[in-house]
Amino acid sequence: MTLESGVWVDPRKMMQAIRDAGFTPVPEDVRMTLTGILESRDGRWVLKLDRMKTLMELPCDDGRQDGPLARAPKENAGRVVEVRGRWIAEGPGALEVETISDAVADR
Structure with a gap:
C-alpha cells in the first residue's frame, strides 16, 4: 500500500x-x-518524518551490528534521507533499517 x-x-x-x-x-x-x-x-537513531501534517518520529534500529545505521555517514544526520526497512511490532514499534539513501526531491 x-x-x-x-x-x-x-x-x-x-x-x-x-x-x-x-x-x-x-x-x-x-x-x-x-x-x-x-x-x-542518546546513542539511538530517530527518523523525524518529513511532510507530515502532525509531527511523527519513528525509532530506528539496525538489524545487525554492521547495519546501515552503524555505517551511516555522520553527514546524514540533519539531512532529509530515504530510509527503507521492516516494521518491528514489538514494544512501542520501530523500523529495522535496511537501507539509507538520498531522498528524491519532490515526489
Whole structure:
C-alpha cells in the first residue's frame, strides 16, 4: 500500500483491522519506505518524518551490528534521507533499517 504524503497509518491499528476482517496479519512482512531527518539521541537513531501534517518520529534500529545505521555517514544526520526497512511490532514499534539513501526531491 502506498500512502499519500503527510499521512501515517499506525501499523498496529492496521494489523488489528486485518485481524478484525478475519485474516491473519504477518507483522514481519510490513515494509516501509519513509523520508525524513535522521537524528541521533542518546546513542539511538530517530527518523523525524518529513511532510507530515502532525509531527511523527519513528525509532530506528539496525538489524545487525554492521547495519546501515552503524555505517551511516555522520553527514546524514540533519539531512532529509530515504530510509527503507521492516516494521518491528514489538514494544512501542520501530523500523529495522535496511537501507539509507538520498531522498528524491519532490515526489
